[in-house]
Amino acid sequence: MDLIRHLECFVAVAEESHFGRAAARLGMAQPPLSQRVQRLERELGVRLFERTSRQVTITRAGTLLLDDARELLARAEALRATARRARDGESGLLRAALPTDIAGGTLAAILAGFRELHADVELELHEVSTTQQLARFASHDLDVGLIHHPCDVGGLELGPVLRRELGVLLPREAPAAALDEVPLAALSGHDLVMFHRADAPALFDELLTTCARNGYTPPAVRHGQGTAFVHGLIAAAQAVAFSPRDVALPQQAQGEGELTWRPLAGAPLAWRHSVAWPKGRNDRTVASFAELTTRALRKGPGVGADLPAHPLHLRPAAEYWL
Incomplete structure (x- = not known):
């Protein structure tokens, strides 16, 4: 028996005091509704309603069970909402990482922006190096992070690469x-x-x-x-x-x-950053963190896009623009 669906029928009849109106509210025919209420009564071993040709009256047992039924339905809906967030990537927790060279103002902008967009998602933020981030990606202990290039980005998707002059x-x-x-x-x-x-x-x-x-x-x-x-x-x-x-x-x-x-004369040195995340992890929370981080970095002095004119080629220990 689908307990939740049967409880929905019970609550609807109790609140409408009428099988016809309850059926219309639930978008179903009246006979199946009556059958589900009867099945629930058999399962619980109590009579929930007194029925006459003119009215439906909830019994004392039905009254005692009504609040519990409503609470169970509310919990079921909360469970469905959590499942939807998990399906859409909003599981309630985003494990993110930033390197140690992020300015305080940039960090504050990322945190404030993410809190505004995803108030119901906990942002677990770590301050770790690129090497540590790559290891955590490999062990599935990190969802998204800001990495330094060059590095081995196999198995990762990347946001825009930004150049920060040193x-x-x-x-x-x-x-x-x-x-x-x-x-x-x-x-x-x-x-x-x-x-x-x-x-x-x-x-x-x-x-x-x-x-x-x-x-x-x-x-x-x-x-x-x-x-x-x-x-x-x-x-x-x-x-x-x-x-x-x-x-x-x-x-x-x-x-x-x-x-x-x-x-430095001629700006010969720079850090190149991009947000990275595992391939296939394209949910809304990751996308928001990537966009917010990229936007906050762009506002810093000496920061610009660093798009290669040629594909990125992997060498044994590093990556270089060729």
Whole structure:
């Protein structure tokens, strides 16, 4: 017996006090409605209605069961709604990831926009590297994320690729800090602070290769990730680090602090980002996160589209525009 459908018939008759009106409300003929109510009465072992040729009156047992029947129907509808959200990709939880180099304003815009569009979906946001994101995609522990290129994007779908120009963060008293734009060769003699190579191996190698081609080979590469730690290394070790303008220095506008940020002459260095998600995962929550993240990044300084003129070719450890 379809209990939910039989309960719908019971509640409709109870509320209409008339089999004909209840049948019309349910969009069915009266005889099948009467049969379902009778079947429910047999299953429950109680009489739900007193019937005469002129009226239908709910019994005491029917009255006692009516509230429970309504509650069960409400729960059934909630279950159907949850199933619809799951079918449409709104399962109630979206596991997303961003790298550590996202500006606070960009992060706030993504969170606010997603909350407005999907108030009933929990956004579980993680701050993890590209390598960690790729591993979580492979283990089905991540739904969508913002990755750095170049990397292996096999099995993933990508949003638009954006290019974020990098400048240099350096001690304020360094000679290069007096320049409006800093050639890479002017950084000679300074150690370089970078993320760990394991976080994005191809990007790490690409940045160092570009530096060498432009006359800068750092005496040593130091590793740091947190903002305070990186700033401390730069100040204490007279080192430099590459960073987009929007995440360089909060105090830059006030002209305070021991460090300063300068653009690089010719803009030779950049980070390339795109939102990625597993192939076939084209639901509304993923699409919303991808659109919101791309839109928020586009508003940052030095950000533009980076569309290759040729197809993306995969090499053993990295991807390159060819």
